[in-house]
Amino acid sequence: APSCMSDEQWEVAAKTPEAVLSHRSCPWGGHLIKLDSKSIFVQEAPENPRDVLVRPEVEAMLGGYLEKQHYLETYAPGDALIQRTDTMWVMRFAAVLFGQCQGSAEDHWLGTGSVPIRYRLCRDLPEPGDCAYVASETMYLTRRLPNSSSEYRLVFVFHTPCGWTPWAIPILRGVCQMFRQAANRTLNDPRYRCMRAIDAKMYLVLSMRTFNRGPPMIPHDNPDAKDSIHITAGEHLGLVSWTRFNAHQKFHLSEYVRSFMERLGYQVNTYEVMDGRKLVPYQCVVERRQWDELRTSFVEAFRVQKAAYRHANGGSSTPTLTEDARPRWVSAAHDVYRADAPIKSDCSVRTRGASSDSTDVSAVSTFFV
Numbered sequence: 001a002p003s004c005m006s007d008e009q010w011e012v013a014a015k016t017p018e019a020v021l022s023h024r025s026c027p028w029g030g031h032l033i034k035l036d037s038k039s040i041f042v043q044e045a046p047e048n049p050r051d052v053l054v055r056p057e058v059e060a061m062l063g064g065y066l067e068k069q070h071y072l073e074t075y076a077p078g079d080a081l082i083q084r085t086d087t088m089w090v091m092r093f094a095a096v097l098f099g100q101c102q103g104s105a106e107d108h109w110l111g112t113g114s115v116p117i118r119y120r121l122c123r124d125l126p127e128p129g130d131c132a133y134v135a136s137e138t139m140y141l142t143r144r145l146p147n148s149s150s151e152y153r154l155v156f157v158f159h160t161p162c163g164w165t166p167w168a169i170p171i172l173r174g175v176c177q178m179f180r181q182a183a184n185r186t187l188n189d190p191r192y193r194c195m196r197a198i199d200a201k202m203y204l205v206l207s208m209r210t211f212n213r214g215p216p217m218i219p220h221d222n223p224d225a226k227d228s229i230h231i232t233a234g235e236h237l238g239l240v241s242w243t244r245f246n247a248h249q250k251f252h253l254s255e256y257v258r259s260f261m262e263r264l265g266y267q268v269n270t271y272e273v274m275d276g277r278k279l280v281p282y283q284c285v286v287e288r289r290q291w292d293e294l295r296t297s298f299v300e301a302f303r304v305q306k307a308a309y310r311h312a313n314g315g316s317s318t319p320t321l322t323e324d325a326r327p328r329w330v331s332a333a334h335d336v337y338r339a340d341a342p343i344k345s346d347c348s349v350r351t352r353g354a355s356s357d358s359t360d361v362s363a364v365s366t367f368f369v
Helices: 057-062 089-097 104-111 165-189 190-200 231-239 253-263 289-311
Strands: 009-016 019-026 029-040 071-075 079-084 115-123 130-135 138-144 151-160 203-207 217-220 240-246 285-288 320-323 359-361 366-368
Touching: 009 165, 009 217, 019 079, 019 359, 029 165, 029 203, 057 071, 057 079, 057 115, 057 190, 203 289, 217 289, 231 240, 231 289, 240 289, 253 285, 253 289
Parallel strands: none
Antiparallel strands: 009 019, 019 029, 029 151, 071 079, 079 115, 115 130, 130 138, 138 151, 203 285, 203 320, 217 240, 320 366, 359 366
16 A cells, blocks of 8 residues: 555556556556545545545445445455445556456456455555555545545555556546546535545444453343352343453453354354554444334343442452544554555355443443443
């Protein structure tokens, strides 16, 4: 990704006031083509520039915009498997201009094939405030211009297995103009702005703290076990037997919340990765709509958990859970998806502080304390 934002080692083939088209050989074979629009004014631009592009699962769930898409599965926020039923015009154009002719003519020249593709969005990559959107042999990169709140640079890079075709040079200036117009139309379309607003509220981060006396408790699936703790306060919920969660293993909130809800009879999707970066173990991400549906059941049971925790450890300190917490990352770098990894399809993955028990809601976060 960093090399795609640099002009070094790229040979300019066409240049207009709107955009620049350049190319270079690809380290893993073939050629890389780059379309670079230096300045696009984005209406109602987000406050944080890293949010200018929409997560792939959100776009697909809402019908798609750049391509005709059908949502299949979310691996993590910003990482989804999408069934593509159409191809962007620029990729069809590339099939003619740059020899992108692998596979059947119908699939690649006319874009009629239905292909499952993994789409990934990484925020703050390659630099803080940037956004990278990676799909099959393609990558979009955005960067807000200095001293501006609404002007962005948009770079589109794609791979072609064949070499550079000089015969296409006379019409490349027109390609630059078409790319600039398409980028401006997409980023400023009212539908895309609506997707951006939905995307901003799609997920929330949960964070747990104050469990220095050991891991939190979880409803026991074997009430007669020796490690079972009986709490009469949970009788009205049928939750009288509790045990420590994975007492001898490293704690991961994502696993805890999922297991906790399973013991209550619910299914909830939890994630440890968000927009290409791994969260610290005591945080996880959930889909806001799904969490809102299950939140009441969780809060009631979690209050009983606090009583079980005090019974097991003594004292008044118990684990607390915070909603809409600020995400904290394992490292400053994107170590989940390497920035220098090839741009290629990847579908070989699965397809599938107080002691009170009251709940205090603040303007920023919600605490279960």
